[in-house]
Amino acid sequence: MGLTDALFTGTSGLRALGHGMSVIGDNVSNLNTTAFKGARITFSDIMAQSINTAAGSGQLGRGAGIQALYQQFTQGAFESTANPTDMAIAGAGFFMVKNPQTTGGIYYTRDGQFVVDKDGYLVNPQGLRVQGWKIDETTNDITGALTDIRIDRSSPPVKTTKIDMITNLDAREETRTKIVNVRGTINTSDTNPDSYDFVIRDIDGQDVKLRITLGYDSAKGTWTYTIEDITDITNPNVLSQNTIGTTSTQATITLSTTQEQVIIDWSAVTQDNANPTSLNIGEKSTKRIETVDPSVTSWADTFTYASGDTWYWKDIDIKDANGNQQTIRLFIKQSASGSTWDYYVFQNPTSTTLTDTANTPEDDPVNGTLLAKGTNYDISKNGPVNFFLNGTTEKLNWDWDSNRINTDGSNDYSYELYEDGNDDSSYSLYEVVDMPTLFNSWNATNDTPLQSTAYTYRSTLFVYDSLGTPHEITVYYNPTTRDNVWEFLVTCNPSEDQRDFLRDDNPMQWYDPATDSRIEIVSGKTFTQTKKGVLMYGRLEFDNQGNVKKFYDTYRIDPNTGDLVQVIDVNGVPLASPKDKYNALGSNGYPLMIADFLGIDFPYDDRAPNSNDQGQAKNDVQQIELNFGYYYKDTWRSESVRTTQYATSNATLFYDQNGFGPGALESISVDNEGRITGIYSNGRVIPLWMVGLANFNAPEKLQRVGGNLFKETTHSGPPVTGKPGTNGLGTIAPNSIEQSNVDLGEQFVKMIIFQRGFQADARIITVSDSMLEELINLKR
Template identity: 25%
Template sequence: MAFNTGLSGLRASSVDLDVTGNNIANASTVGFKGSKVQFGDLYANGFLSSGTNPIGDGVRVQDVKQNFGQGNISFTDNGLDMAINGDGFFVLNNGGETRYSRAGQFGVDQDGFITNNQSMRVQGFQADGDGNLSGVRGDLQIDTDNLAPRRTTNLESELNLDSRQGVLEVSGTKVQGVQPAADDPIDAQILAIAYPDGSNRDVSIAAGTEASQVAELLNQEEGVSASARTVSEIPQAGIVAGGTVTVQGTNFDIPDPIPAGESPAEWLQRAVNDSPLNSVSATSNGAGGLVLTESRGSNLALAYNGSVGTIVQTGSINVTLDRDLTLGSRDPADPVTASDPDYGLLAGASETPFRSNVFDPNDQRTYNHATSSTIYDSLGNSHEITQYFVKEPVSGGESAWAMYVQIDGQDVGDPPGPGGEPSQARYELQFTPDGVLESIDGDPRGSVLISNWAPLDQNGDPNGAAGPRLLSEGATTPIPDPPNSSNFVINLGETTQFGSAFGVNDQRQNGFTTGRLSGLDVSDTGIVFARYTNGQSQTLGQVALATFNNSDGLAPVGETTWVETFESGQPVVGKPDTGTLGSIKASSLEESNVDLSAELVNLIIAQRNYQANAKTIETSNSVTQTIINLR
């Protein structure tokens, strides 16, 4: 009996020495978890009986218990090194076998996959081409290709225009004329422009010419700038649930019943403003109806309740003349000169003082403020867009500014001029008395579409990037995805006119040039970001972590990894820093949780136990030898 007892103690102490030695050997192994031997005593017993011998039969090793306590976290210089702060295991793909580890010494292999030192691939949640994470789990891969360029489709400009700024030098004439209603077309007439040198220019207007056409003809003349607008009103009686309103050939079928919280007029106003009719906007007339504005001065084709006979629309033309220019109107058969005091522009024309210096981007005296930003074409080439702001005379109690736009010093206005070249892009910003942007060219959305920009190279030649799509060719907002032209939107919805200095509060656009991979970052939630030389970053994926109901049941298989067993239960895989899962510390590693001091003490104890059990065997041998020596 004593021999067996001693032998069992030797075996148990030997296992204890082995486990302690293994812990000491791996005291510097990243992610290693120490183990501890658990012993149990032995007593003789039989079937349905605990036996009658109260003397024990020795000791046995019940289990080698793993300690999954947190190890210390140390920092490294490798951006892909990761440490788990809390519960969880990295999920690794070992050629189809799934393993779990706390060792986060990772790098990138030749195929771009994130792997550990044994070429096991790190598992994570995949991201699509736009960086949106999905719930699909797979091998995390770093795309080392260049980041493709993205053309600019939206430019956000949040500015403050100083309301204290005055209108630039006032000297000259601003003429406003009113076009008769569509059912009472304009008469044939000649608009005569008199210049200071005594020369005259006659502009012939044919009968029935639209306001937009008159403005276009005047814009061709030197020292003359003209814009037009057409306005019509739909009364409340013309907007009924279940009815149809037609605007510029587009039918708006008013639903019946109307959505809760809206009136038929409110529904129609929203529908028109959200429609592809970029030059048409709708506002309330304060009496249950709507006012429709065509910002270019073209005739409005309207129909409602099946009748068009009662529809009245008015076109207005605003003409800005350079210093000492005069404008007059006469019948083609009337030989009167432009200096005749009877001259006027169309019916109901009026004149008001205006600033004399016509906008010139090369002359800082002709604009109040300017700001520039960088945008990108479809090839990733950068271009400079400049927005110029000019304070306009106050009219009708509203404060107005004119915004001019140029790209690389070139005009981008649509429609094109007589020679097919882009016209000057000018937009009128109206502000409420509270300094809030009310509309741009009558459109309350606060945005403008740039639809006539042809990207050029440094020599002024087309650079091969996607070109414009004009309004006449079907250009619309929002910009289609994927975009098919160089068109983009300038959004000024947050622009204000307060009594403080001009300032650019925010100016951002969504385009960028091509970029090369310059580095990787990992967030606390395990999201892997790629950084590129163009300043952009993109989400490549998110590291997955696994947890088990019984981590002690995992089976160690070497290389500081474990595999799932029946005792551990199935893994629960999720995103870091969610639920009970820990967070990720980038450029860090979790050290072994072995307490070297405690292991050295335990080594002494194991050695002492081994020696003591050996002494038991030695003593039993001496006793046995004494018996054998009896005569």
């Protein structure tokens, strides 16, 4: 019947408008709810009923019902806060939070009120953990999968791998002068000029053998001279010469190895035809021994030990730095290959009668103190054998290579000094001049390892080992004998230097598995102890505009043996394979030095550093790049901030290093890309996490679960995750929260409309009721 239909029709309207009023009430009640998204309700008519009319069939509505109810994801306004972990999303997207008590319980929210809980997790007010990606500190990009964001409360120590030391070195500093004074008396009536051979030793221990030939014209009062490099005796190289005559008594030469300039001065040479004396340079010590090898000229003495090996041996008297005579005993024999040698060097033997019951020279007690030994040694490739006088840093070189000495035994190419009285031309002794360098001047056994007179400027900074302990690093600078060339020495506190060679009883040992050659300098411990704390030595060459042209002739200390290892040659080219088996340059193109403050053991001292036995030790030592503002990439290239040589005071313009000690979290910051950065008490600013965002194709179809949270539904589609600001996702507004997007005025207008509609629907019911009452009254 139509009247009862009217009652139900009115009731449907009351029901629908009542739900509408509930929606408005929910919107208004959440006006101050963070990131609340207001809902919108829409209505539709209920399926109509067909009735007959005079005009034919017609449709009669059955009332109103709810057509749709969904959230409005319009942007809410931002409210600034003082909490650094408060975040708002500017644009599309949702934060992802996870319930730690369940597996896979991911919820989505626009509410960015986050705090760090007691366990370091970034959580929302319900304790759900915010999801994000870990940031790689090196690449500054995300790594791994989405996971719970957990802020590290402490910053672990980071060992230093790069030092930046930008200085200005005063161009007004005078270059250092090295003068070699030649002395003696020459016979001017002799038509043959007087010659004298001596040696200048460069920084890496290489001997540059020189010959000076002098003539004097008494009538003219002029000198003729020739100064030759006879290091390769078969191919002498004239360094300076005047065959016409000059009144000057000086000549400047440049060493072929290190390019250092040296002044040869013979002003002290006198003329006395009646009492001529040999030329000399006034050095007390003998530091170079040359012998003719037994394959060319047999030595006077041979001996076969019980093992069956026949050794050539020779005693040679030399003078040490104090002018005292020492006896050096040399043993040598060819190896089985015929091209290499086995050798021994002893000091002060007790008898010239060898013990036939000994197996090797080392086992024979009469040979004295062992200084050095080697097997399968190739002198043509490796250069002279080095050793030290026992208990001193006085280094001697023993050479028997035919390219460097006269092999026929004559005195045409060698001058014999301090002869033992026998006309034994199978060996020659040379005085040696050591170049004064920062490296040679450093002596860690002194209270002050480097005297202030040895350098012009110094600068100090702190670096950190892997445990976070700070260590002082000092860089010394001094001009050299060449214009626009400075030398530098990098050192640490000797008491903190824990490299393996400093703790070994016999540090200087080498082994080459390819040739089975072994070298051992037993006498090297005193020398290595004096170089404790030295990390790198080298030279910087500047151009005329005060900019560095190149590093060159640069060395570091082998952490296993204590040997000086060249990493950049005299032309400024980094070596492809330095002898210590570490790279010459670091990953950034800067020279690489090796430090050890923790005492890393190389377990087998006589093995090469790159063998399997030492692989871990090799990686554990601290490799530090030295940045003066210049790096190598095919050639030396300058950076915008770099070391200079200008005519102003020596000064450190900038210094820094990339290591840190341990630190505690002091504060957190977030940027608009969602990158969470920790600021720690040790000065580190570390990018830690990136907040992940998600979006849906139909976010209106998400299911509300309370607490400002949504869940994925079939109708919303799966989430699409990504970094903020990518793939249509919004950016992050830090120190902000999003407010509700409810428009209060709009809600009041709708409230009035719903109220009037409700009143009208109620009148439908009351009127229909009255009509039914009239109908019932008809029966009465």
